Amino acid sequence: MNKPDPAPSFDAAWRRADTIPGWLKPGQGELLWDEAVRLPRGATVLEIGSHQGRSTVILGEALRVGGGTVIAVDPFVEGRLFGGLSTREKFEKNIAAAGLDDVVELVADYSTALEPGWDRPFDLLYIDGKHDYWTVTSDLRWRRHLPEGGGIVIHDCYSSIGVTLAILRHVLFASDIAYERRSDSQALFRRRRPKLRDRLRILAELPWWLRNVVVKVFLRLRLRGVARLFGHDSPYDPY
Ligand SMILES: C[S@@+](CC[C@H](N)C(=O)[O-])C[C@H]1O[C@@H](n2cnc3c(N)ncnc32)[C@H](O)[C@@H]1O
Numbered sequence: 001m002n003k004p005d006p007a008p009s010f011d012a013a014w015r016r017a018d019t020i021p022g023w024l025k026p027g028q029g030e031l032l033w034d035e036a037v038r039l040p041r042g043a044t045v046l047e048i049g050s051h052q053g054r055s056t057v058i059l060g061e062a063l064r065v066g067g068g069t070v071i072a073v074d075p076f077v078e079g080r081l082f083g084g085l086s087t088r089e090k091f092e093k094n095i096a097a098a099g100l101d102d103v104v105e106l107v108a109d110y111s112t113a114l115e116p117g118w119d120r121p122f123d124l125l126y127i128d129g130k131h132d133y134w135t136v137t138s139d140l141r142w143r144r145h146l147p148e149g150g151g152i153v154i155h156d157c158y159s160s161i162g163v164t165l166a167i168l169r170h171v172l173f174a175s176d177i178a179y180e181r182r183s184d185s186q187a188l189f190r191r192r193r194p195k196l197r198d199r200l201r202i203l204a205e206l207p208w209w210l211r212n213v214v215v216k217v218f219l220r221l222r223l224r225g226v227a228r229l230f231g232h233d234s235p236y237d238p239y
Contacts (some may be wrong), residue, residue: 010030024058027184031188033061043063044069044071044124047126052094053090112138112139115142121146123146124146124151151188154189173199175193178190211230
């Protein structure tokens with residue numbers, strides 16, 4: 001008799017994901033996991049910005065038992081931070097090592113190029129691509145493919161100037177997206193009509209965002225001691 005698949009566990013998924021370099025923290029991985037694991041069988045998640053697959057593995061592990069699909073969108077741009085073809089090779093190796101080849105579908109292109117012509121629905125949207133205002137503005141438009149109540153998880157939401165400005169301009173006054181909660185800079189929104197208090201909670205995060213921007217400025221000025229006064233004890237940007 002075949003053994004039933006074991007229940008998916010965040011701890012096991014995180015142990016695997018944490019072997020892959022990237023920026024996702026455990027609490028942020030858990031927020032993503034909680035949204036993915038509750039999706040119905042056969043669900044699809046669309047991820048913008050996969051890098052070496054740290055977040056992709058969390059999503060893939062959450063969907064594996066239910067026969068779901070993660071569409072991973074990343075052009076693997078050349079650059080100091082994210083690095084070209086070798087990053088794609090690392091991504092593919094990491095997905096294969098996790099046994100997720102049947103779950104993860106890679107679309108190696110820019111989200112901004114794909115967005116106007118995309119016509120496949122999905123159940124959860126994860127935005128962690130380029131963090132400038134214009135790209136995030138375009139990435140937020142992908143939510144039109146979500147069902148009512150579908151989750152939108154955004155990394156660096158309140159730690160990057162471009163992302164937060166796009167949220168203020170395109171989410172704060174929108175009538176189809178509501179802010180729910182965050183783990184550090186990773187925020188969860190939902191495709192639904194927002195209440196006034198949902199909008200006010202976006203505004204209530206602004207002091208924290210300003211603190212993160214100020215910390216980044218001190219880090220650029222190599223003033224780590226001053227950044228420490230703001231409770232940030234790391235050479236890396238807050239996220
Ligand atoms: C912060 S990393 C993603 C990290 C990844 N989610 C993780 O957990 O490790 C950002 C990624 O976005 C990709 N990227 C940049 N512009 C993009 C775009 N327009 N569409 C999709 N991905 C993009 C970069 O190639 C890079 O791999």
